[in-house]
Amino acid sequence: MTFIAVLSIFVMACFVGYYVVWSVTPALHTPLMAVTNAISSVIIVGALVASAAAGSPVAKWLGLLAVVLASVNIFGGFAVTARMLAMYKKKERPAATEEKRHA
Amino acid sequence: MHEVAANPWVALAYLIAGVCFILALRGLSSPATSQRGNRLGMIGMGIAVVTTLVTHEIASLPEILIAIAIGGGIGFVIARKIAMTAMPQLVAAFHSLVGLAAVLVGVAAFLNPDAFGIATLMVPLIGDPVAVIHTASRVELSLGVAIGAITFSGSVIAFLKLNGTMGGKPILLPARHLLNLVIGAAILLLIVYFTQGQSAWAFWAIAVLAFLIGFLLIVPIGGADMPVVVSMLNSYSGWAAAAMGFTLGNTAMIITGALVGSSGAILSYIMCRAMNRSFISVIAGGFGAVAGPSGDGAAIDRPWKRGSAEDAAFLMSQAEQVIIVPGYGMAVAQAQHILREMADKLKDEGVRVKYAIHPVAGRMPGHMNVLLAEANVPYDEVFELEDINSEFAQTDVAFVIGANDVTNPAAKTDKTSPIYGMPVLDVEKAGTVLFIKRSMGGVGYAGVDNELFYRDNTMMLLADAKKMVEEIVKALG
Numbered sequence: 001m002t003f004i005a006v007l008s009i010f011v012m013a014c015f016v017g018y019y020v021v022w023s024v025t026p027a028l029h030t031p032l033m034a035v036t037n038a039i040s041s042v043i044i045v046g047a048l049v050a051s052a053a054a055g056s057p058v059a060k061w062l063g064l065l066a067v068v069l070a071s072v073n074i075f076g077g078f079a080v081t082a083r084m085l086a087m088y089k090k091k092e093r094p095a096a097t098e099e100k101r102h103a
Numbered sequence: 104m105h106e107v108a109a110n111p112w113v114a115l116a117y118l119i120a121g122v123c124f125i126l127a128l129r130g131l132s133s134p135a136t137s138q139r140g141n142r143l144g145m146i147g148m149g150i151a152v153v154t155t156l157v158t159h160e161i162a163s164l165p166e167i168l169i170a171i172a173i174g175g176g177i178g179f180v181i182a183r184k185i186a187m188t189a190m191p192q193l194v195a196a197f198h199s200l201v202g203l204a205a206v207l208v209g210v211a212a213f214l215n216p217d218a219f220g221i222a223t224l225m226v227p228l229i230g231d232p233v234a235v236i237h238t239a240s241r242v243e244l245s246l247g248v249a250i251g252a253i254t255f256s257g258s259v260i261a262f263l264k265l266n267g268t269m270g271g272k273p274i275l276l277p278a279r280h281l282l283n284l285v286i287g288a289a290i291l292l293l294i295v296y297f298t299q300g301q302s303a304w305a306f307w308a309i310a311v312l313a314f315l316i317g318f319l320l321i322v323p324i325g326g327a328d329m330p331v332v333v334s335m336l337n338s339y340s341g342w343a344a345a346a347m348g349f350t351l352g353n354t355a356m357i358i359t360g361a362l363v364g365s366s367g368a369i370l371s372y373i374m375c376r377a378m379n380r381s382f383i384s385v386i387a388g389g390f391g392a393v394a395g396p397s398g399d400g401a402a403i404d405r406p407w408k409r410g411s412a413e414d415a416a417f418l419m420s421q422a423e424q425v426i427i428v429p430g431y432g433m434a435v436a437q438a439q440h441i442l443r444e445m446a447d448k449l450k451d452e453g454v455r456v457k458y459a460i461h462p463v464a465g466r467m468p469g470h471m472n473v474l475l476a477e478a479n480v481p482y483d484e485v486f487e488l489e490d491i492n493s494e495f496a497q498t499d500v501a502f503v504i505g506a507n508d509v510t511n512p513a514a515k516t517d518k519t520s521p522i523y524g525m526p527v528l529d530v531e532k533a534g535t536v537l538f539i540k541r542s543m544g545g546v547g548y549a550g551v552d553n554e555l556f557y558r559d560n561t562m563m564l565l566a567d568a569k570k571m572v573e574e575i576v577k578a579l580g
Binding site: 022078 | 145352
């Protein structure tokens with residue numbers, strides 16, 4: 001891809017990000033941070049390229065280390081977001097089961 | 104990489120992954136759609152990883168799978184075990200990993216540019232062939248490494264501060280602004296120099312200086328400014344990913360980087376606005392290091408009222424509406440569960456209970472909302488500042504637990520106060536204010552005394568937040 005094509009995608013994505021993030025409800029700002037954390041680990045793509053390539057063993061091992069770090073983030077980030085989001089409930093919950101959990 | 108980029112299906116797959124990420128954030132516009140959004144995010148990530156694996160000649164698949172398994176296992180266990188109150192430090196720790204991963208990928212790309220398709224092989228007359236990295240790629244690479252390194256060391260400091268390993272008080276080095284400016288300028292010059300000649304020492308120097316400035320930038324920033332810092336580092340981790348995306352010409356990475364970058368930037372802006380402070384003044388640091396001019400001196404002799412748990416229980420059970428105002432102190436005392444029990448008891452007595460959240464309550468955006476959700480407080484009982492502030496005047500009891508500066512009426516009236524102009528919750532307009540505080544001695548983060556304590560309609564409940572609420576629950580019977 002030409003640089004200008006890549007740059008166009010980037011600029012457009014910034015605008016999309018701007019509007020999408022403003023629409024996030026403030027109550028979910030912590031899950032927002034957790035999930036953006038997880039998706040920014042898409043940098044794993046670069047890590048995979050580095051560790052897959054033959055040629056430089058140092059680059060390969062650095063890549064593998066980056067794969068480990070990014071995987072911690074991907075699995076951890078999505079899992080902790082899912083855990084948080086599962087806690088957000090509306091009113092009128094079955095009272096009996098809730099009491100048990102905190103007994 | 105060149106033949107990969109030529110395949111339209113691959114580009115399409117990365118584009119789909121990017122769209123999934125956009126939809127993941129879109130889902131967060133309401134708790135009802137948020138879980139589906141999160142699943143879309145996971146799908147997007149799956150697509151990106153699988154696409155990369157199948158379209159590259161993999162010299163070492165077992166190692167890669169083992170690396171993913173190790174990292175994934177660690178991440179999964181942490182996500183399961185972590186206490187909700189520790190969420191700010193977890194997010195900071197995760198940011199540092201993104202930053203470090205970006206640096207590692209950048210270094211790997213520098214060492215093996217051929218694999219990333221960013222170099223042309225030059226064969227000189229004498230000696231080994233040299234891979235010459237394209238000029239544009241040099242810019243992207245050095246920027247990515249610099250941002251990644253700042254994200255890493257900054258997040259490590261943020262983590263240590265949030266975790267309590269390092270004191271929350273700002274640490275002020277002499278001439279720190281000058282030092283930071285010099286290092287910042289040096290990094291920029293080195294990037295220019297590296298772009299000109301691809302010199303290895305410049306590349307390493309950029310990385311080292313960026314690590315250093317990340318450390319120096321965050322050290323002078325105090326504990327309660329951490330919501331801004333964490334958001335800012337979130338933003339940086341996005342820009343680092345975007346820079347790497349430019350290097351690889353990968354749409355998924357570019358879209359994600361832009362999303363995360365703007366997300367963090369917007370959150371920082373929201374936090375700064377909620378504190379009525381400029382982004383620059385937060386980043387310059389040092390806030391709360393010295394007590395403000397209208398500080399504690401005058402406080403000592405002023406009369407205030409002290410109440411007991413029984414008084415509080417009686418007042419609240421007689422009320423028509425109670426608004427609970429939680430703050431960081433609630434998180435520290437882990438009082439959210441017992442607080443919800445108290446609210447349940449009050450509801451049984453026919454009292455309407457609502458929660459009012461200030462945007463900077465806690466140590467990260469939305470911190471209080473997560474803790475209340477954890478304690479099974481329904482999210483439709485929890486309100487943001489602007490949605491509930493007009494209701495205090497018609498409320499019988501405002502119950503302040505662990506919040507301080509965000510309730511200080513001086514922010515509206517006292518022009519000499521360091522927090523003047525900051526939007527605050529109008530708790531003093533409620534019939535009675537019940538204010539839980541450990542002792543009368545301490546001041547809030549801003550180092551200012553709170554006018555609220557000395558008002559006629561305020562009753563101070565001096566105790567640990569959790570103990571006090573437990574006693575109120577007992578008194579409610």
